[in-house]
Amino acid sequence: MKTVAILLCAGSGHRMGDSVADKALARLGNRPLFDHSLQAFEKHRQTDGYLVVYRDQDQRGRLEGRMAGLTKRPMIWVQGGRERWESVYNALLALPGETEYVFIHDCARPLIHPDQLKELYRTVVEDKASCLAHRMVNTVKQATKPSSGTRRLKLKNLDRNNLWEMETPQAFAADLIRQCYSEAKKIGLQATDDMATVIQCGHRVTLVENPRPNPKITFPQDLSLAELLLKRSVNPSPEQP
Numbered sequence: 630m631k632t633v634a635i636l637l638c639a640g641s642g643h644r645m646g647d648s649v650a651d652k653a654l655a656r657l658g659n660r661p662l663f664d665h666s667l668q669a670f671e672k673h674r675q676t677d678g679y680l681v682v683y684r685d686q687d688q689r690g691r692l693e694g695r696m697a698g699l700t701k702r703p704m705i706w707v708q709g710g711r712e713r714w715e716s717v718y719n720a721l722l723a724l725p726g727e728t729e730y731v732f733i734h735d736c737a738r739p740l741i742h743p744d745q746l747k748e749l750y751r752t753v754v755e756d757k758a759s760c761l762a763h764r765m766v767n768t769v770k771q772a773t774k775p776s777s778g779t780r781r782l783k784l785k786n787l788d789r790n791n792l793w794e795m796e797t798p799q800a801f802a803a804d805l806i807r808q809c810y811s812e813a814k815k816i817g818l819q820a821t822d823d824m825a826t827v828i829q830c831g832h833r834v835t836l837v838e839n840p841r842p843n844p845k846i847t848f849p850q851d852l853s854l855a856e857l858l859l860k861r862s863v864n865p866s867p868e869q870p
Contacts, residue, residue: 630678630703632750634670634732634798635720638663638692639684639709645849651684652846653736654691658859662846663692665739667699673746676732678703680723682716714810714819714826721807730754731806733823734798737846740858741798748837753800758827758834760799761843765792793836796843799823805832 638653649655653663670676681696681704683689689706696704707723709716717733724731730753734741745761752759769792770784799822809826813819820826824834842858844851 630725630728632675632677632730633680633724633728634676634734635680635682635717636666637682637716637735638688639682639716640713640737651688653688655846655852657739657852657855661695662739663695663736664699666734666736666741667696669741669743669746671700672743675750680705680707680720682707682709682720684709712819713821717823718810718814721810724803728803730800731803732798732800735845738797738843739846740841740843740855742841745837745839746798749798749800752835752837753802756835757802757805758824758832760824760834760836761796761839762793762836763796763839765789765794795822795824796839801827
């Protein structure tokens with residue numbers, strides 16, 4: 630498999646509370662979140678196979694049942710770790726030796742589009758590290774000293790024109806991301822996204838600006854927003870005269 634999509638499904642989803650038993654299998658548009666991500670990659674012709682990171686055997690069985698009806702591409706199964714970075718590290722160790730490029734995608738972002746995958750693939754082949762992202766639109770302040778409270782803080786102005794919010798998928802040359810994760814593990818870097826490990830290694834990265842909403846499902850209300858966005862993408866509003 631030259632190009633592998635790592636699909637992360639092992640998150641605990643504890644911030645969803647009791648609203649869903651398994652976030653990866655939560656319903657969105659009458660289908661699980663997992664299906665939406667998988668089908669976007671199915672439409673991406675350069676994806677040769679999948680590496681699914683699962684939480685436990687019960688979840689794996691449910692996901693295997695979903696995949697059986699959606700893809701005939703090869704798949705590898707890897708159990709996740711306690712933290713996200715451990716799950717990704719386990720997945721990278723399990724990549725086939727012939728893998729040249731890898732997408733790393735959090736299945737809690739179900740609204741990705743094949744066009745985005747096409748652009749990520751083009752740029753990762755050229756630049757070795759590519760990330761879907763969008764520009765920061767809100768005004769952002771930084772507290773100049775660590776504080777557990779929010780009163781009487783000194784705040785630093787940040788120029789939002791230079792700020793980007795990272796999304797997934799993030800795409801890498803397989804050798805590069807394996808090397809960077811190995812270095813990160815040695816120094817104890819527990820990154821919340823994969824691009825941070827590449828940045829730590831001093832490698833330059835390419836951002837692919839995403840014109841479409843690609844929210845992460847973190848809280849129960851995020852499902853309602855994603856449902857609305859999904860309906861709008863299927864049935865866009867008619868243009869005004």
